[in-house]
Amino acid sequence: MIHAPAANGGTRSNWLKALTEDGIARVRRVLMPAEINALIRALNAAPLGDSVRQKNGTYAIRNLLEVVPEIAQLAGRPRIRQIVEAVLGSDAIPVRGILFDKTPGANWKVPMHQDLTIAVRERIEVPGFGPWTVKSGVLHVQPPVTVLEQMLSVRLHLDDCGASNGPLRVVRGTHTAGRLKTPAIDSLRQEGRITACVAREGDALVMRPLLLHSSAPSRRPGHRRVIHLDFAARPLPHGLAWATGVGTGS
Ligand SMILES: O=C(O)CCC(=O)C(=O)O
Numbered sequence: 001m002i003h004a005p006a007a008n009g010g011t012r013s014n015w016l017k018a019l020t021e022d023g024i025a026r027v028r029r030v031l032m033p034a035e036i037n038a039l040i041r042a043l044n045a046a047p048l049g050d051s052v053r054q055k056n057g058t059y060a061i062r063n064l065l066e067v068v069p070e071i072a073q074l075a076g077r078p079r080i081r082q083i084v085e086a087v088l089g090s091d092a093i094p095v096r097g098i099l100f101d102k103t104p105g106a107n108w109k110v111p112m113h114q115d116l117t118i119a120v121r122e123r124i125e126v127p128g129f130g131p132w133t134v135k136s137g138v139l140h141v142q143p144p145v146t147v148l149e150q151m152l153s154v155r156l157h158l159d160d161c162g163a164s165n166g167p168l169r170v171v172r173g174t175h176t177a178g179r180l181k182t183p184a185i186d187s188l189r190q191e192g193r194i195t196a197c198v199a200r201e202g203d204a205l206v207m208r209p210l211l212l213h214s215s216a217p218s219r220r221p222g223h224r225r226v227i228h229l230d231f232a233a234r235p236l237p238h239g240l241a242w243a244t245g246v247g248t249g250s
Helices: 012-022 033-044 069-075 078-088 182-190
Strands: 024-027 052-054 058-061 093-100 110-113 132-135 138-141 151-157 168-171 194-197 204-207 212-215 226-232
Touching: 012 024, 012 078, 012 204, 033 058, 033 069, 069 093, 069 226, 078 151, 078 204, 078 226, 110 182, 168 204, 182 212
Parallel strands: none
Antiparallel strands: 024 204, 052 058, 058 093, 093 226, 110 212, 132 138, 151 204, 151 226, 168 194, 168 212
């Protein structure tokens, strides 16, 4: 069942409160129309390669911080830093970027899940880290929950995303439940607590990676472009490094 949009908007204390309680909050008008147009131009000019997924047009770009320089700059803009630092502190670093689009040619869906993997620079065996995978040529690993709890995803909407545009659907409050096993996910999904997180173009949804989320196909033709940026509060431990190469731990 779909409830009203996730909490949001307004003042800093409002969205911070919603983020703490629900694991997701909407911050209005983070990007202005001119910025959105410039970002769309930069995304359209991304060089084709392993990171760009296409099916009658581009529907996803992985490694966005590396592939599109304007996105790395975006992650450092004051408006984004204000949001990120309010949650993670001033040492926060951008660690991954992905473009998600839904188009008539690639109208995808994803089942209810938590974001459990991080992109890292090289494989170093450290207790608590694993299993390892490679996505679009970049090494990924599941870190301990304590690492994921110190992360924030900022999802910047480049198009209006209403209930029929395949919005993110979340089970509010699940970000504090640690890593959930399949039976727990199934039962939470059936409890009817699902919220569709609608947004206007330029809005940001800020979200904790451990929040249970899914997404259905769009029921309208057109774009549903979201720049998904992950930030971490600190470097990784024991010589591991984020794929963006920012900071190595002790
Ligand atoms: O953008 C979406 O609708 C879903 C993306 C997703 O599943 C994710 O960020 O893990």
